[in-house]
Amino acid sequence: MKNPTHAVNFAAPRSFAASFVADCKETFFPDDPFQKLKHEKPLPKLKKTIQYFIPLFEWLPNYNLRLFRYDLLAGLTITTLAIPQGISYAKLANIPPIYGLYSSFVPPFVYAIFGSSKYLAVGTVAACSLLLAETIGEKASPKDNPTLYIHLIFTATFFTGIFQTALGFLRLGILVDFLSHSTITGFMGGTAIIICLQQLKGVFGVKHFTTKTDVVSVLRALFLHRDEWRWQSAVVGLIFLVFLQFTRYVRQKRPKLFWVSAIAPMIVVVVGCLFAFFANAEKHGIAIVGDLKKGLNPLSIQYLNFDPQYLPVTVRAGIITGLIALVEGIAIGRSFAIMKNEQTDGNKEMIAFGFMNIIGSFTSCYLTTGPFSKTAVNFNAGCRTAMSNVVMGFCMMLTLLFLAPVFGYTPLVALSAIIMSAMLGLIDYNEMIHLFKVDKFDFVICMTAFLGVSFISMDVGLILSVGLALLRALLYVARPASCKLGKIPNSDLYRDTEQYPSSSPIQGILVLQLGSPIYFANTTYIRERVLRYIQEEQGVSDSKTDVVEHLLLDLSGVSSIDMTGIEAFVELRRILVSKGIQLKIVNPRIEVLEKMTLAKFTDVIGKESFYLSIEDAVQSCRFSLLSNKTKTKESSNDIQTVV
Amino acid sequence: MKNPTHAVNFAAPRSFAASFVADCKETFFPDDPFQKLKHEKPLPKLKKTIQYFIPLFEWLPNYNLRLFRYDLLAGLTITTLAIPQGISYAKLANIPPIYGLYSSFVPPFVYAIFGSSKYLAVGTVAACSLLLAETIGEKASPKDNPTLYIHLIFTATFFTGIFQTALGFLRLGILVDFLSHSTITGFMGGTAIIICLQQLKGVFGVKHFTTKTDVVSVLRALFLHRDEWRWQSAVVGLIFLVFLQFTRYVRQKRPKLFWVSAIAPMIVVVVGCLFAFFANAEKHGIAIVGDLKKGLNPLSIQYLNFDPQYLPVTVRAGIITGLIALVEGIAIGRSFAIMKNEQTDGNKEMIAFGFMNIIGSFTSCYLTTGPFSKTAVNFNAGCRTAMSNVVMGFCMMLTLLFLAPVFGYTPLVALSAIIMSAMLGLIDYNEMIHLFKVDKFDFVICMTAFLGVSFISMDVGLILSVGLALLRALLYVARPASCKLGKIPNSDLYRDTEQYPSSSPIQGILVLQLGSPIYFANTTYIRERVLRYIQEEQGVSDSKTDVVEHLLLDLSGVSSIDMTGIEAFVELRRILVSKGIQLKIVNPRIEVLEKMTLAKFTDVIGKESFYLSIEDAVQSCRFSLLSNKTKTKESSNDIQTVV
Structure with a gap:
């Protein structure tokens, strides 16, 4: 047999420890954070390590007044958003609005x-x-037992913090990767729908409402209580909503005027307060927020409730909201960093969010993260560092100390308009249409989240969608793509015959390309698929069984293999031998070759059956086909001679 | 720019319907069962379709006396195994032994x-x-309420049948693929351990025993009741066990004498019966099976119990045992078929097992499948067709009609010895050691099943192990392998620089190979990994930022991509552009190129950035690098001229 031009490297497999460490590093430290520290001396190393864990020390020493001017402006802008959003979202969480303001005071400092x-x-x-x-x-009614309810909210926030910190320290940023873009699009859209519907309660001034969130229950509750509708409230709400949507429209048309939409919610609140105060709106059926006490966050660490009776629900709420908060916060941070060509570290962000929520839960704050709208405003307002959060924190402190009672006059309907306007921006029709056009399965995943959240509940919708996405991942794994290769004319290239119809098969040689890792979930399939390729090649009739003499498996795309996979190869080879077909392996990657060597598969089929390129293998097969034919000829010559 | 030698094929993407049908076919009909029927005329087509669904019609017309002689011998041999096994395993299921005999009468006919x-x-x-x-x-105690217990067993068997049939009709053979070889090895080993320990009850003649199956509970129960130990029973058991193990040893040494170990259990039963009858063993503390009534299976369809109270437990038992039975039955059938170069159809087998259990549950049988030991004996005894099962069924009928009461004298200790001997053969030490050597993760999966089954319970052990295997599959998906390619000297081949240290990188060009599908679970990782490669390439210092000018991504191994994946490419390209690096795509596969075209990514980076081979892309990059340098030279010349 002719020697291949280029040999496969059969170096000894790496030790288990070496490959294990390498795998762990790729799994948990894909960003290789300490790479830069390797060549440093002890003292700078310590400094850089501290700077790595506490980014404040990285940017603060170089901070100057010029940067501060930018951050001050950005900080003031986001404060005008933080006040109405804080009050609104606290109402959404069924807790007193003051906690929404508290939550914009302590966490920004922690995050900075x-x-x-x-x-x-x-x-x-x-x-x-x-x-x-x-x-x-x-578990607890916010109406009947508000104290227990708010304590459970703090406890859930505490668990969120613990969970997020743990994920960060365990380098499990990988978990966040499992929420796909399609799931998030659908989830956001569905959430926006149900939140908007919830606001109809405030807009129509309905008093008796359902505690459920799904579309059907909410609409039913709304129409059952038609007698409670207040047109005054609805009109005011509509005016606010139109105003807010108009400012959004302005921003879209003229991105430079982003600040118009950024301060619009504050304008709505201020106008609403003035209107409520002077028009005595409460008497005309327009409800207001009510008492807001002056003063900073009281401590709440003593209220954390670890009663086993409530533990399952607080832990569950903590974990699910923690995960969603992480996804939103990390995704948004990443998006803006990419715009500026910087990188954020997902695991470090998790730890920061975690600390923020733990400390928040001790100081009367509930769950915080990096919301999309606020971050976008911050970015557009020209912030340069996390100092803008500090500015917001200070402004919030001043608000809490002196201005809080003023905001008590905010009409609920103004808050509803602010929330609805924010939510309408979250339904990404274009993305959904795009998904439908490009990838139907992704569209289904997106719609599952969207409809699941809208019609069942938020967590069920999310879980269904993630489950479907995982199922798809497992299907990819269970049914890996494979294709038959042909030779592109006038080249040494072998490509998919379906994709390149001009490529031609080689007489007597079947070249197959396998993709994706080979392991238990797909070995049976791969074995049967390969046998089917041979069957198809040889046609239906059994007479031409001698058509395929060599089977070349191109393993360039097979990144790993497990025991079941190797056993499938052993079996496949046995079947092929019985059919008189020779198996050749082309370009196995390092992990695959290691396993094959350890499992002695290389010895079974012989090292001479491994080739570095398809062309080498084909040449070698041609040679043996040729010598076979010559032999047959010779033997037939012999027979003739004998005869 | 120089034109590439071979162009990428940018044909219009296939329609959604076409690719959807193709995907479904690969997922559910990987074996393409109707391929052969395509070119047939209606009547032969109908005949072949019937033969496909009812294999009996395929082999019966060609059946003859010569074949029958083989099947008769095999059938008789497996009957001698069926009687003791039937009685033993019925005792294991805590049901009267006669049901074990019933279960070897009806199902074999159905399977045939x-x-x-x-x-x-x-x-x-x-x-x-x-x-x-x-x-x-x-849910039901076999001692306190034996009637309810046996009815629930029938119901569970019924659900097993329904479940198996449904899986078969839905072509969900794919589910069985998710039980890896490692899981099965561990599960079998663990089961063997706990079953052996259970038998110590019979061997020592202990009366008070635990209903739990884990090692700790069983050993504690055994040693707590040392006062109940009967040395007579233990001695008899030990003699039987030594005899059985000796016949196994004989079979291993001389495979031709397989029948010695095949009929050994029957010998043990007969000797045991004679001993019990003549020595009045019962009075010496050696318990016997007791009354076995003459007569065929009574109908049991009226006993199926669908009471909602018991439904969860019967459905769960039905599904889990059904899945395990399928795996054992299909795996064993496949193994022997492969030895003879035949193929079995997993989905058809499922339907056969399903019918067997549904009809079985109507006729006082409990769960049946294709047990490993019996099938091996059948194969070795030289069976030729499923007729051996029919022979066994007839023999069983005769036994039930005339001989059943005789077997009532079987000492329980003889049954225990038979079970223990069978189970000891299922602990596959060698395979476990092999796993440890080749693949540590597979070993962990195997040990999880082994220890989980031994120390917790059978279903928990199985679920943990499968969960771990799935986690591994998802990790493969989340952290796909990638590598840097270098040029092998004197060739056009580009290979992993780690695997082939002799390969050399190309000045100014970074070539990366990505493996496995790209989608939501790994896009973040891939993007960061690619950026890290660039960072590593450019070194730590920022001075040499101009080192990499072209990034070539070899996508030969990427079999599919989803929306999140494409967006990651868009983002990656944006980052690269800002770093002044050009992105080139090499050899995208058909599915990937389709998606990229639909998502307009091809338009974004331009069709001229797609190449069919790395060499083409490198040549083109070299050309542009060269012309850049010339330009720089020219411009510096210009400057010199100006100066």
């Missing part, structure tokens, strides 16, 4: 110390607020 | 009609019997 994103603005988010209300509401 | 394996021998299995006892025992 530990957070690694420059553009993220800290605050509460609508989806998590509603989800908290939905989950905790199962 | 619908089953597609020639070598499979039908019967009850130890693992499923114990699992049934464990699960059903939770």
Whole structure:
């Protein structure tokens, strides 16, 4: 047999420890955070390590007045958003509005110390607020037992913090990867729908309402209580909503005027307060927020409730909202960092969010993260560092100390308009249409989240959608793509015959390309698929059984293999031998070759059956086909001679 | 720019319907069963379709006396195994032994009609019997309420049948693929351990025993009741066990004498019966089976119990045992078929097993499948078709009609010895050691099943192990392998620089190979990994930022991509552009190129950035690098001229 031009490297497999360490590193430290520290001396190393864990020390030493001017402006802008959003989302979570303001005071300081994103603005988010209300509401009624309810909210926030910190320290940023873009699009859209519907309660001034969140229950509750509708409230709400949507429209048309839409909610609140105060709106059926006490956050660490009776619900709420908050916060931080060509560290962000929520739960705050709208405003307002969060924190402190009671006059309908306007922006029709056009399965995943959240409940919708996405991942794994290769004319290239119809098969040689890892979930399939390729090649009739003499498996795309996979190869080879077909392996990757060597498969089929390129293998097969034919000829010559 | 030698094929993407049908076909009909029927005329087509669904019609017309002689011998041999196994495993399931004999009468006939394996021998299995006892025992005590207990066993068997049939008709053979070889090895080993320990009850003649199956509970129960130990019983058991193990040893040494170990259990039973009858063993503390009534299976369809109170437990028992029975039956059928170069159809086997259990549950049988030991004996005894099952069924009928009461004298200790001997053969030490050597993760999966089954319970052990295997599959998906390619000297080949240290990188061009599908679970990772490669390439210092000018991504191994994946590419490209690096795509596969075209990614980066081979892309990059340098030279020349 002719030697292949280029040999496969059969170096000894790496030790288990070496490959295990390498695998763990790729799994948990894909960003290789300490790479830069390797060549440093002890003292700078310590400094850089501290700077790594506490990003504050990285940017503060270089901070100057010029940067501060930018951050001050951005901080003031997001404060005008933080006040109405804080009050609104607290209402959404069924807790007194003052806690919404508290939640914009302490967490921004914590984030400024530990957070690694420059553009993220800290605050509460609508989806998590509603989800908290939905989950905790199962065990404690916010109306009948408000004290227990708020304590459980703090406890859930505490668990969120613990969970997020743990994920960060365990380097499990990988978990967040399992929420696909399609799931998030659908989830956001569905959440926006149900939150908007919830607001109809405030807009129509309905008093008796359902605690459920699904579309059907909400609409039914709304129409059952038609007698409670207040047209005054609805008219005011509509005016506010139109105004807010108009400012959004302005921003879209003229991105430079982003600040118009950024301060619009504050304008709505101020106008609403003035209107309520002077027009005595409460008497005309327009409800207002009510008492807001002056003063900073009281301590709440003593209220954390670890009663086993409530533990399952608080832990569940903590974990689910924590995960969603992480996804929103990390995704948004990442998006803006990418715009500026910077990188954020997902695991570090998790730790920052975690600390923020733990400390928040001790100081009367509920769940905070990096909300989309606020961060976008922060970015557009030109923030340069996390200092804008500090500015917001200070403004919030001043508000809490002196201005809080003023905001008590905010009409509920103004808050509803603010929430609805924010939510309408979250339904990403274009993305859904795009998904439908490009990838039907992704569209189904998106719609599952969207419809699941709208018609069942937020967590069920999310879980269904993630489950479907995982199922798809497992299907990819269970049914890996494979194709038959042909030779592209005038080249040494072998490509998919379906994709390149001009490529031609080689007489007597079947070249197959396998993709994706080979392991238990797909070995049976791969074996049967390969046998079917041979069957198809040889045609239906059994007479031409000698058509395929060599089977070449191109394993360039097979990144790993497990025991079941190797056994499938052993079996496949046995079947092929019985059919008189020779198996050749082309370009196995390092992990695959290691396993094959350890399992002695290389010895079974012989090292001479491994080739570095398809062309080498084909040449070698041609040679043996040729010599076979010559032999047959010779033997037939012999027979002739004998005869 | 120089034109590439070979162009990428940008044909219009296939329609959604076309690719959807193709995907479904690969997922559910990987074996393409109707391929052969395509070119047939209606009448032969109908005939072949019937033959496809009822394999009996395929082999019966060609059946002859010569074949029957082989099948008769094999059938008689497996009957001698069926009687002791039937009685033993019925005891294991805590049901009267006669049901074990019933279960070897009806199901073999059903399988002979619908089953597609020639070598499979039908019967009850130890693992499923114990699992049934464990699960059903939770709700109904076999001692206090034996009638309810046996009715629930029938109901569970019925659900097993429905479940198996449904899986078969829905072509969900794919589910069985998710039980990896490692899981099965561990599960079998663990089951063997706990079943052996259970038998110590019979061997020591202990009366008070635990209903739990885990090692700790069983050993504690055994040693707590040392006062009940009967040395007579233990001695007899030990003699039987030594005899059985000796016959196994004989079979291993001289495979031709397989029949010695095949009829050994029958010898043990007969000797045991004679001993018990003549020595009045019962009075010496050696318990016997007791009354066995003459007569065929009574109908049991009227006993199926669908009471909602018991439904959860019967359905659960039915599904779990059904799945395990399928795996054992299909795996064993496949193994022997492969030895003879035949193929079995997993989905058809499922339907056959399903019918067998549905009809079985109507006729006082409990769960049956294709047990490993019996099938091996059947194969070795030289069976040719499923007729050996029919022979066994007839022999069983005769036994039930005339001989049943005789077997009532079987000492329990003889049954224990038979079970223990069978189970000791199922602990596959060698395979476990092999796993440890080749693949540590597979070893962990195997040990999880082994220890989980031994120390917790059968279903928990199984679920943990499968969960771990799935987690591994998802990790493969979330952290796909990627590598940097270098050029192998004197060739056009580009290979992993780690695997082939002799390969050399190309100045200014970074070539990366990505493996496995790209989608939501790994896009973040892939993007960051690619950026890290660039960072590593450019070194730590920022001075040499101009080192990489072209990034070539070899997508040969990427078999599919989803929306999140494409968006990651868009983002990656944006980052690269800002770094002044050009992105080139090499050899995208058909599915990937389709999606990229639909998502307009091809338009974004331009069709001229797609290449069919790395060499083409490198040549083109070299050309542009060269012209850039010339330009720089020219411009510096210009400057010189100006100066």
